Amino acid sequence: MKIKSRWLSHFLLLLLPLLLCGKLTYAQSDNNKTLKSPKPLPEFLLNDQFGKFFSKDNFKGRWSMIFIGFAACPDVCPFTLANLEAVRADMGFRLKPDSIPNIIFLSVDPDRDTLLLKEYLYYYHPEYIGITGKVGEIDKLIKGLDAYYKLDKKSPDDKAYNVIHSAKVAVINPNGEVVAEISPPFKPHSTGEYLINLIRGIDW
Numbered sequence: 001m002k003i004k005s006r007w008l009s010h011f012l013l014l015l016l017p018l019l020l021c022g023k024l025t026y027a028q029s030d031n032n033k034t035l036k037s038p039k040p041l042p043e044f045l046l047n048d049q050f051g052k053f054f055s056k057d058n059f060k061g062r063w064s065m066i067f068i069g070f071a072a073c074p075d076v077c078p079f080t081l082a083n084l085e086a087v088r089a090d091m092g093f094r095l096k097p098d099s100i101p102n103i104i105f106l107s108v109d110p111d112r113d114t115l116l117l118k119e120y121l122y123y124y125h126p127e128y129i130g131i132t133g134k135v136g137e138i139d140k141l142i143k144g145l146d147a148y149y150k151l152d153k154k155s156p157d158d159k160a161y162n163v164i165h166s167a168k169v170a171v172i173n174p175n176g177e178v179v180a181e182i183s184p185p186f187k188p189h190s191t192g193e194y195l196i197n198l199i200r201g202i203d204w
Helices: 004-029 078-089 117-122 135-145 188-199
Strands: 032-040 046-047 054-055 064-069 102-107 129-132 151-152 162-165 170-174 176-184
Touching: 032 188, 046 135, 064 078, 064 162, 078 102, 078 188, 102 117, 102 135, 117 129, 176 188
Parallel strands: 064 102, 102 129
Antiparallel strands: 032 176, 046 054, 046 129, 064 170, 151 162, 170 176
16 A cells, blocks of 8 residues: 555656646647736727627626727638637536626727628627727727727728737626736637636636
């Protein structure tokens, strides 16, 4: 028994560093960043895809993930929205539906997207939330998310302009605070596991 117990102790001592190293590699390789302290969102007032007001209070009471972009985006936005749904689907195997974060898409191109958001987001998932509004209100939220965007217009009359924007996704806790950032591409299972541990209060 002593030999067996001694062997088990040595085995655990050898295994512990490997587990710790694996944990660190896992967190870094998936581009997950947990903030050292929660960052409260600023006050703002926008509208969702149904025309209803959407403010900081709409983040309270449930976890959320918010991503900025524009409906005419040819690659980053469609890929990220589809990728996020794959993450949500994976989380659904391990969490109750009301514990899975809301997906919120902030359009920074209100002139072209206000009337398109409802149909655009329904294509990815009927429960996705789209928000946009006055530029000044958008900019308040953008600043709170530590994100950026630029309407790359060639002239004031340019209607086919591109929008340059950050691609990271901010994770918001039920208190309306930014607590983490994740960057695409996401591996559905590992990103889902990171988010589940974040929701459950397990440190990474």
